[in-house]
Amino acid sequence: MVGIGLIGAGRIARVHAKAYTNVAGARLLAVADVVPEAADSLAAAFHLDAYYDYQELLARPDIDGVIIAVPTPSHTQVAVDAARAGKHVFCQKPIAPTLAEADTITTACQEAGVQLQVGFMLRSSPPIAQIKRLIEDGVLGDIISLRGSAFGWMPNNDWFYQVDKGGGLVIDTMIHFLDLWRWLGGPIQSIQAQGGAYVLDGARRFQSTDNAQVSLHYTSGAFGNIYGSWTTGYGDFFFEVYGTKGSAFVDFLQRQPSVVHIKDASGVSLLTPKVGWNFQDTLWDITYASEAQHFAATIAGIEPLVASGTDGKAALELAFAAELSMMRNAASVALPLSSEEAVSAVAPRPQKEVRR
Numbered sequence: 001m002v003g004i005g006l007i008g009a010g011r012i013a014r015v016h017a018k019a020y021t022n023v024a025g026a027r028l029l030a031v032a033d034v035v036p037e038a039a040d041s042l043a044a045a046f047h048l049d050a051y052y053d054y055q056e057l058l059a060r061p062d063i064d065g066v067i068i069a070v071p072t073p074s075h076t077q078v079a080v081d082a083a084r085a086g087k088h089v090f091c092q093k094p095i096a097p098t099l100a101e102a103d104t105i106t107t108a109c110q111e112a113g114v115q116l117q118v119g120f121m122l123r124s125s126p127p128i129a130q131i132k133r134l135i136e137d138g139v140l141g142d143i144i145s146l147r148g149s150a151f152g153w154m155p156n157n158d159w160f161y162q163v164d165k166g167g168g169l170v171i172d173t174m175i176h177f178l179d180l181w182r183w184l185g186g187p188i189q190s191i192q193a194q195g196g197a198y199v200l201d202g203a204r205r206f207q208s209t210d211n212a213q214v215s216l217h218y219t220s221g222a223f224g225n226i227y228g229s230w231t232t233g234y235g236d237f238f239f240e241v242y243g244t245k246g247s248a249f250v251d252f253l254q255r256q257p258s259v260v261h262i263k264d265a266s267g268v269s270l271l272t273p274k275v276g277w278n279f280q281d282t283l284w285d286i287t288y289a290s291e292a293q294h295f296a297a298t299i300a301g302i303e304p305l306v307a308s309g310t311d312g313k314a315a316l317e318l319a320f321a322a323e324l325s326m327m328r329n330a331a332s333v334a335l336p337l338s339s340e341e342a343v344s345a346v347a348p349r350p351q352k353e354v355r356r
Contacts, residue, residue: 002026002296003062005087007054007078008069009033009042011156012092016067017046019288026296032057054078058085065115065299068092071159072166076101083112088299092119094175094319095312097166099342102316106309117295117305118312120179122239124290127250128180131241131260134248135184139262141245146185146216146224150177151236154200161206163323164348168208169195170326171319171346174228177239178214178322179307179315181226184241187219193322194330199231207349214322217332252287320345 032051033039043050065088109116195212197203237252246262297303
């Protein structure tokens with residue numbers, strides 16, 4: 001049985017805790033948070049031991065891996081400490097506030113000989129895993145384009161708006177799709193993005209965005225588009241891929257079923273996936289549980305990593321390129337970024353006064 005510890009007791013930590021109630025071969029044992037009330041509340045809800053200093057959790061020999069679910073600015077220190085304690089690391093996205101810190105985390109885990117998985121849960125969703133196989137097997141043909149939207153909830157903390165702390169709509173929310181677009185579509189050559197602070201005072205104060213659109217240009221000649229919003233008032237989380245031989249569509253929130261269209265010699269046929277998106281709660285229950293199962297299996301040596309530290313850094317670089325493009329009035333930004341560009345993309349932005 002793989003023992004897991006949870007560091008952080010906020011909103012996303014509860015999602016992970018619930019996911020582990022559906023994982024075979026692993027057990028969530030403890031939670032640590034600097035806010036005693038938060039640690040105690042989560043511990044009581046899921047029958048865990050509570051700590052107020054994560055070092056005490058790391059000292060437990062029965063804990064094999066940890067989930068890092070603290071605010072992004074704290075990821076690096078916690079991840080390095082966990083690796084040095086010999087614990088396998090699952091780190092929420094974004095992996096770190098900077099590319100340099102992403103390297104620090106990856107290096108620490110490599111030197112300690114522990115696994116590092118980044119929390120890109122969409123890779124673990126059943127229909128996305130099937131689409132990945134369809135692409136790799138050539139069933140959809142050459143990829144022409146990818147399209148989707150990521151509409152999330154409004155932030156509940158100021159740091160979510162601050163790009164220098166790993167926040168902002170693109171870095172915090174749209175990074176899930178940036179990772180997915182790279183994983184499914186291949187190397188990305190350049191990015192264009194536009195957006196702004198249209199509704200939320202927090203986005204205005206920290207010169208961030210609450211709505212944005214990102215266009216990606218692949219080295220293969222394919223292209224992709226992602227629209228993200230924190231202000232729609234309803235959920236929308238969908239993905240589409242178009243190829244020369246077929247297309248596929250996934251609605252993560254089940255407003256429509258998943259479908260796959262394949263062109264063959266007789267015309268266009270509809271392929272109904274056996275591993276379909278036919279679950280009661282698709283995004284939160286199934287996908288996070290699948291992600292947790294993968295992490296446990298990786299620790300046990302049964303499965304390879306789903307999303308590595310290298311993947312985490314690559315997605316972060318795409319998000320930084322989008323931020324740069326918005327700073328440059330939607331100009332195209334080539335990849336890879338220079339070290340100067342990577343730093344300037346997330347330089348602290350002066351806080352503005354918002355007048356009503």
